[in-house]
Amino acid sequence: MYTALYRKWRSRDFGELKGQGAVTEALRNQVRSGKIGHAYLFCGTRGTGKTSAAKIFARAVNCENPQDGNPCNLCRSCREILSGSSMNVLEMDAASNNGVEDIRKIREQVEYPPVSGRYRVYIIDEVHMLSAAAFNAFLKTLEEPPEYVVFILATTEPNRLPITILSRCQRYDFRRISSEVIAERLGEIAGAEGIPVSAEALSYIARVGDGSMRDAVSLLDQCSAFQFDREINYEDALGILGAVDSSVFSELIRALSAREIRSALSLLSELIEQGRELSQFLSDFLYYVRNLLLAKTVEDLSGLVDLSRENFQRLLEDKELFSTDELLRYIRRLSELINQLRYSPEKRVLIEIELIKLAYPETDISPEGINARIADLTRRISLCPPTGREERKPEDSAGAEISDGEEKEPKTVSLPRAQYEDLMLLKREWGNLSRELSGGPLRNAALNSRVYPARGKSGMVIATKSKASYNIISEPEAISEIEALVARRYQREIHFQVENSSDGSKESTVYVMESDLERIHFPVETVEEAADGSFEEKEREEGSQDHGQIREFLRGNAGDEYE
Known part of the structure; x- marks a missing residue:
């Protein structure tokens, strides 16, 4: 019958117990000197050698021929303990035997001295699982056991033990093994x-x-x-x-830095098709970002980063794509995501949403997201080429330069009645519409956009304030969802276009209905002329006085909707 390697190669003496030098040396010294305590507490994460150390110590204190604090594993006592037939060593799993009755059995057994050997050793694994009543029943026996009894308690969660138990034991902490x-x-x-x-x-x-x-x-x-x-x-x-090579993480981190979310999601899709385990993928990706942070902040990486020469060179190149704050944000968000995946059946969806947030900081409203967006803008500005000594003054929509301190006057554009009514409706309801959209990125992108009339007699334009928002809203699925939502809520068929407009020029435009033109005796553009930017210079110079009167007219006819 095949025996699993972890059982076959369980440590048989303190020398084989790797990575716990301080603990093993202390236990060996007690065996050498014969100063054996009555209660020990072994703490540490899984697989660090707590139970193995307890069994080695149980053999060592009963060994007929101890070898420098180690059991010989050859005498009768050692062989009986190794085979599990010894009456002097009793193991109990507190996860399944955690009641008062189980502790009472131990209290009854300790009254009888060992038949052979010097000590009766009780190994209680996962001791933190004992009930409160069981702990109380165990206290007196643990404090004053017979001189031939040794208790060894093992636990992964010492914080769950009562202080009355902790104070009665010699505590040894087993560290994670390097x-x-x-x-x-x-x-x-x-x-x-x-x-x-x-x-x-x-x-x-x-x-x-x-x-x-x-x-x-x-x-x-x-x-x-x-x-x-x-x-x-x-x-x-x-x-x-079910893991992936670090070169894949380099491709993913570069795609996120360039905001190529389609490439990032395609990489994720390929990994899923290959059967990779998503939790392990995220853990390894987090470790790669950790390596980036170390490369960004530490000069000598020897002993800190374990990568091949080729992947190490890619790491040094990737670190230049991010600031220290951005890498810290990645680590915080990925750590939170790993915790969320433990309880979620839709792991892929959560990972995809998180990748979008990492690529587009503007969709992340947390303080870390705001800081990441500032860092991204700073980096993009620093990459812009110099413009020369002579600074060009900004121009208006007609191409005329605006002098310093000169305020650009709003222009008035006429619309057909149906288009004007659609515009007023959307301006009033755009916030509510945006909040009903599915998906956080689309919702946030819509909330940070504005609506104005399209060139022609119908249709609207969604003007985004960033390239990232434009990429999200311009997807055909997003446009279809917005048009379907408008049709369902207001029974209106409105077609939308999308453009990236961050100059705010449309925000200073006043729209009026064509039917009101006969009541306004001032220069007014049609929506086609507004799109072409064809204002006469003379009309622009007279705009200040005229638009003041137009505003008074609009306030009397349309309230504040024109704003």
Whole structure:
């Protein structure tokens, strides 16, 4: 019968317990000196050696021929404990035996001294799962047990233990094991088992183990079942574990920096089609952004970043695309997303939305998003070429220069009655319409846009204030959704166009109905002329007085809707 590698290669003495030097040395010294405590608490994350250390210590204190604080694993006592037939070592899983009755059994058993050996050792795993009543029943026994009893409590969550329990135990914290130590141990196991595997693949498996030796050995066991006739290389490990190469993260980060969201989403779609695990993909992407941040802030990356020469060079190039604040924003948002994915059945949708927010900071209304947008604008301004010594004055829609301090006067444009009514309706209801659109990016883009008449006798133009908003609203699906919403709510068929207009020129335009032209004796453009920008210079010079009278007329006929 096949035995899993993590069980077959469980540490048999303190020397084989990797990455916990301080803990193992303290326990060995107690065995050497014979100063054995009555209660120990082993804390640490999964797979760091808590249970293995407890079993080694149980054998060591009962060993007939201890070797420098280690059990010999050859005497009768060691062999019985190893085989699980010893009456001196009892293991209890508190996750399934957490009641008062289970603790009472222990209290009854401790009254009897060991038949052979010196100590009766009780190993209680996941001790934080005991109920409050069980903890209370355990207190007195834990504080004053018989001299031949040793309690070893193991837990991944020491914060859940009552302080009365903590104060009665010697506490030892098991640290996460470094990737280098795990990789070295994996190499030893692979060599002994005859598993051909490259050093690069072992290094990646060790990193995916995330500080847990047991997890890493299990992953090696999984990879060993994949190939028998040749060496397991880095690409094989990526395919087996559902991970991707860091070059993919470089492509993704560059697409986000260039705001090429279609490329970013296509990359994600390819990974899903290849069967990659999304949670692992996000964890690896977060690790790549972490490497970018280190490359941005630390001069010497030796020992901090584990990449091939080619990928390391790409990393140095990618770091120039972002500021430190932007990378910190990426890390915060990706960390939050990883937590959200644990409880969401729609992982792909959440990831796609987050990629859009990362690419377009203006869709992210959080303080981090605002800071990212400022950094992006600063970077774009710095990339603009110099304009020369002579500064060109801004021009109006007719091409005339506007002198410093001169305020551009609004112009008046006439519209057919139906188009004018559509415009007034949309101006009044645009905020409500935008909030009913599906999808946060489209909703935010619409809210940050404005509406004005299209050239001709019908139709409207949605003027966006940024290229990112234009890219979102100009999609055919978005236009269709807006037109369908208007038709459903107001029973009007209005066709929309989209343009990117950040100069605010249309905001100073006053629109009137053609039927009111006979009541206004001032120069007025048609919507076609307004689109061409064909104002006469004489009319422009007289505009200040005329438009004051036009405003008075409009206030009496249309309220403030013309604003």
